[in-house]
Amino acid sequence: MAFKTTRPLRFGDCDPSGIAYFPSYLNILVGVLEDFFGSLGFPWKALVNDRRIGVPTVRLDLTFVRPGFQGDELDFVVAVRGIGRSSLDLEHQVSANGQVLWTARHRVVSTSLDTHQSLAWPDDIRAALTSHLEMTDAHHPAT
Numbered sequence: 001m002a003f004k005t006t007r008p009l010r011f012g013d014c015d016p017s018g019i020a021y022f023p024s025y026l027n028i029l030v031g032v033l034e035d036f037f038g039s040l041g042f043p044w045k046a047l048v049n050d051r052r053i054g055v056p057t058v059r060l061d062l063t064f065v066r067p068g069f070q071g072d073e074l075d076f077v078v079a080v081r082g083i084g085r086s087s088l089d090l091e092h093q094v095s096a097n098g099q100v101l102w103t104a105r106h107r108v109v110s111t112s113l114d115t116h117q118s119l120a121w122p123d124d125i126r127a128a129l130t131s132h133l134e135m136t137d138a139h140h141p142a143t
């Protein structure tokens, strides 16, 4: 089942004409990813401080469909598309007023914050991610 959340598109996320500035979208997206992990029971503060696990992005493919505007309420849908040894493939769909503004294919990797190398997903995190795996079109990241 996909994770859903909303974010306001604020004055500071937009250019002077009120059109969303895409680097702001990326900052918002990181917060959504953080909330997704929190919803699974793994707040990033605890992951980072207690378990020394980071979740850096290694690939991000964005497609912009129509502009967002200051004051829009952004509806985020985050789907888990694949879980590898240490990688996680996500698909994001971002809409406002019922219309898709942009989508993204996103790969993050579990890493050790001590060695800065990849780390196989620990069993408890893998189990939580697997509970969100979309079976339609699911794939192994290695394929």
Ligand SMILES: CC(C)(COP(=O)(O)OP(=O)(O)OC[C@H]1O[C@@H](n2cnc3c(N)ncnc32)[C@H](O)[C@@H]1OP(=O)(O)O)[C@@H](O)C(=O)NCCC(=O)NCCSC(=O)c1ccc(O)cc1
Pocket (backbone or CB within 6 Å): 054, 055, 056, 057, 058, 059, 083, 084, 085, 086, 087, 088, 107, 109, 111, 116, 117, 118, 119, 141, 142
């Ligand atoms: C993530 C890495 C440590 C992995 O390197 P290694 O330890 O050598 O592992 P591997 O090369 O074996 O790859 C591990 C997995 O990542 C996958 N991978 C690694 N790089 C890629 C790329 N470029 N594309 C696709 N898949 C990749 C690979 O397929 C492996 O998947 P699994 O089979 O599922 O395990 C290294 O690639 C790296 O440091 N990359 C740079 C990451 C980065 O700086 N991203 C920029 C954004 S920073 C960021 O988002 C961030 C978030 C949160 C924070 O607290 C800090 C920063």
